[in-house]
Amino acid sequence: MKRVTSPKKKATRKVARKTASPRPPRRRAVAVADYDLVLFISGASDRSRLALANIKAIASQHLDGRYRLSVVDLYQQPERAREHEIIAVPTLVKRLPQPLRRMIGDLSDEDRVMVGLDLVPKPRSGRG
Amino acid sequence: MSKRPRRLAAEALAKCPTGIHGLDQITDGGLPRGRSTLVCGGPGAGKTLMGIEFLARGARDFGEAGVFVSFEERADDLAKNAFSLGFDLGRLVRSKRFAVEHIVLNRSELLEAGEYDLEGLFIRLGAAIDAVGAKRVVLDTIEALFGAFSNQGILRAELNRLFSWLKDKGVTTVITAERGQGALTRHGLEEYVSDCVLVLDQRVVDQIATRRLRIVKYRGSTHGTNEYPFLIDRSGFQVLPITSITLDYDSPKQFASTGVAKLDEMMGGKGFYRASTILVSGMAGTGKSSLAAHFVDAACRRGERCLYFAFEESPAQIMRNMRSIGIHLQKWVDRGFLTFHAMRPTSVGMETHISLKLKYVEEARPSIVVLDPISSYDAAATPQDAHAMLVRLIDLLKARGITTMFTSLTSGEENTEQAGAGVSSLIDAWILLRNLEQGGERTRSLYVLKARGMRHSNQIREFRLTDRGADLQDVYVGPDGILVGSARAAQELQDRASAAASRRDVEQKKGQLERKHKAFAARIAELEAAYAAEIHDIKEGIVQEEGRLQGALVGRTTLASDRQRTARGGRQ
Numbered sequence: 001m002k003r004v005t006s007p008k009k010k011a012t013r014k015v016a017r018k019t020a021s022p023r024p025p026r027r028r029a030v031a032v033a034d035y036d037l038v039l040f041i042s043g044a045s046d047r048s049r050l051a052l053a054n055i056k057a058i059a060s061q062h063l064d065g066r067y068r069l070s071v072v073d074l075y076q077q078p079e080r081a082r083e084h085e086i087i088a089v090p091t092l093v094k095r096l097p098q099p100l101r102r103m104i105g106d107l108s109d110e111d112r113v114m115v116g117l118d119l120v121p122k123p124r125s126g127r128g
Numbered sequence: 129m130s131k132r133p134r135r136l137a138a139e140a141l142a143k144c145p146t147g148i149h150g151l152d153q154i155t156d157g158g159l160p161r162g163r164s165t166l167v168c169g170g171p172g173a174g175k176t177l178m179g180i181e182f183l184a185r186g187a188r189d190f191g192e193a194g195v196f197v198s199f200e201e202r203a204d205d206l207a208k209n210a211f212s213l214g215f216d217l218g219r220l221v222r223s224k225r226f227a228v229e230h231i232v233l234n235r236s237e238l239l240e241a242g243e244y245d246l247e248g249l250f251i252r253l254g255a256a257i258d259a260v261g262a263k264r265v266v267l268d269t270i271e272a273l274f275g276a277f278s279n280q281g282i283l284r285a286e287l288n289r290l291f292s293w294l295k296d297k298g299v300t301t302v303i304t305a306e307r308g309q310g311a312l313t314r315h316g317l318e319e320y321v322s323d324c325v326l327v328l329d330q331r332v333v334d335q336i337a338t339r340r341l342r343i344v345k346y347r348g349s350t351h352g353t354n355e356y357p358f359l360i361d362r363s364g365f366q367v368l369p370i371t372s373i374t375l376d377y378d379s380p381k382q383f384a385s386t387g388v389a390k391l392d393e394m395m396g397g398k399g400f401y402r403a404s405t406i407l408v409s410g411m412a413g414t415g416k417s418s419l420a421a422h423f424v425d426a427a428c429r430r431g432e433r434c435l436y437f438a439f440e441e442s443p444a445q446i447m448r449n450m451r452s453i454g455i456h457l458q459k460w461v462d463r464g465f466l467t468f469h470a471m472r473p474t475s476v477g478m479e480t481h482i483s484l485k486l487k488y489v490e491e492a493r494p495s496i497v498v499l500d501p502i503s504s505y506d507a508a509a510t511p512q513d514a515h516a517m518l519v520r521l522i523d524l525l526k527a528r529g530i531t532t533m534f535t536s537l538t539s540g541e542e543n544t545e546q547a548g549a550g551v552s553s554l555i556d557a558w559i560l561l562r563n564l565e566q567g568g569e570r571t572r573s574l575y576v577l578k579a580r581g582m583r584h585s586n587q588i589r590e591f592r593l594t595d596r597g598a599d600l601q602d603v604y605v606g607p608d609g610i611l612v613g614s615a616r617a618a619q620e621l622q623d624r625a626s627a628a629a630s631r632r633d634v635e636q637k638k639g640q641l642e643r644k645h646k647a648f649a650a651r652i653a654e655l656e657a658a659y660a661a662e663i664h665d666i667k668e669g670i671v672q673e674e675g676r677l678q679g680a681l682v683g684r685t686t687l688a689s690d691r692q693r694t695a696r697g698g699r700q
Binding site for chain 2: 040047051054074078081085086088089090092099100101102103104106108110113115116
């Protein structure tokens with residue numbers, strides 16, 4: 001799961017396990033990443049691909065390399081669903097910084113993703 | 129349930145036995161196999177427990193592994209709950225026959241940002257099913273999803289997909305749901321699960337709670353349509369199909385002794401018919417319980433098992449009281465022939481009451497059941513409820529071939545022929561105990577008011593409780609009506625005295641006769657003697673006379689010849 005791949009090219013559509021980071025991870029050590037994100041997807045569905053593309057776009061725009069993103073294909077690793085309490089797919093889990101938060105859906109609602117990533121204050125209440 | 133639809137249903141629809149007492153009976157074999165069953169009910173109605181038992185029994189008794197998908201309770205809480213029902217989930221889990229999939233839904237952590245599906249749930253469920261090779265699945269309570277996800281459109285589509293996915297998997301599924309206002313479930317789950325819907329209900333009437341189960345629908349199968357009471361206790365979930373009544377029970381020709389020899393005599397010489405319902409009614413202190421104790425004692429002596437429901441006295445008190453008339457029930461309890469259950473009719477609802485009774489009956493498997501007294505139900509329930517309960521109880525016991533004795537306390541002397549809870553028409557044999565007041569004392573009396581199918585005595589007997597048990601005595605029928613108690617004793621004494629007098633008289637007369645006889649004989653002897661003497665004298669006289677006559681003749685002849693000789697010589 002923690003596999004962060006280096007290729008800058010876009011994730012292929014076929015191999016869902018393959019994960020991507022907008023920035024080459026060699027430049028930034030994992031230890032210093034502020035954000036620890038895990039995206040759970042189910043195979044190479046449109047929704048999975050859309051979610052991956054969306055989070056990559058948002059992260060590259062707002063997190064500027066201060067993050068680490070791993071992608072888990074639940075079809076390949078079904079036991080992870082139980083481990084991480086995943087029901088809805090896709091789910092983006094923000095493990096760090098605290099608090100833990102789960103964003104579900106294809107992440108096309110950028111505003112909400114921003115709220116989930118604590119990049120903008122939550123409209124109603126403060127951070128959980 | 130009739131036989132005809134059963135055969136058709138068996139062809140059309142395979143059933144998955146739940147193993148839950150009574151549920152398989154009213155569903156005609158179990159839940160629809162390979163399909164989903166919706167179990168809805170309010171909080172605390174027993175949905176989760178039913179689900180647990182369905183899986184635990186499946187794994188333990190039917191060799192079908194199960195997966196419990198819990199959206200609410202944690203696995204160890206479930207195990208604790210199951211343990212209270214007598215199921216060791218830990219063992220089933222270790223032997224790979226049972227798995228709990230606890231699904232945590234934390235709304236505060238969730239943020240919806242776009243379209244999603246519930247593939248994670250499918251993946252987890254699929255993995256859990258495959259891990260144990262599950263044939264049964266429980267989803268408890270899947271409605272929790274509605275609380276966690278706000279996109280109703282997605283949710284409903286996914287639920288639809290889930291149920292057809294489960295169907296494809298061929299697992300028999302139980303889905304629990306909260307009861308909704310004006311609808312079966314709060315979120316309309318019944319739209320998705322169309323094969324079988326059960327409703328669990330817990331109602332409180334007059335502060336007494338009763339659990340009930342109803343089959344709202346069961347596609348392609350016959351089923352009982354009533355509300356069936358059920359229990360949840362140490363041995364699990366129990367549905368009591370007590371309204372599936374048909375009057376087709378056997379009527380055995382055997383008899384069960386009443387335990388009182390003279391009462392047996394009154395009942396055609398043999399006692400009560402087996403599997404009949406006997407009512408012993410009477411006012412306070414007429415000896416109802418004593419008669420019941422006799423009945424029980426006699427059955428235990430024959431080696432039969434008895435069940436005694438005491439509604440007003442504790443078992444210890446009953447046993448102590450019965451010792452005073454020489455009936456020792458304790459030894460039967462010790463040997464396991466007799467089981468007492470003391471309960472207050474007001475403690476639980478009528479439905480629960482009958483359920484409990486049946487449960488005890490199933491446990492004890494008695495040949496005789498005593499309910500002492502049924503009149504205490506009058507205070508506990510409306511007459512209709514009490515009556516309905518007793519009707520069902522009577523039917524159920526009859527169907528099991530159990531001989532039942534009710535006692536009933538009657539209050540007014542004028543109402544003696546009114547039995548408690550209006551059951552009189554259901555009674556096969558009715559023994560009435562009455563107090564007869566006469567001469568400043570009360571005397572117990574007994575008579576057989578009715579005994580169906582039996583030639584019974586119509587006489588009133590005096591019913592006495594001695595320290596060696598109950599005894600019956602013929603009453604004295606005198607010129608002024610019947611006499612009982614000391615009046616009868618006095619009359620009997622008098623009778624005995626006059627009889628003795630008569631006997632003396634007869635003896636006397638017999639002596640007199642004897643004497644007369646002897647005197648007569650003596651006189652005859654005397655007469656005979658006199659007669660003989662007289663005869664003798666006469667005979668003597670005759671002999672003498674004849675002698676004399678002979679002598680005279682001889683003399684005359686001599687004389688004549690002398691004269692002839694003289695005449696010839698005189699002419700000379």
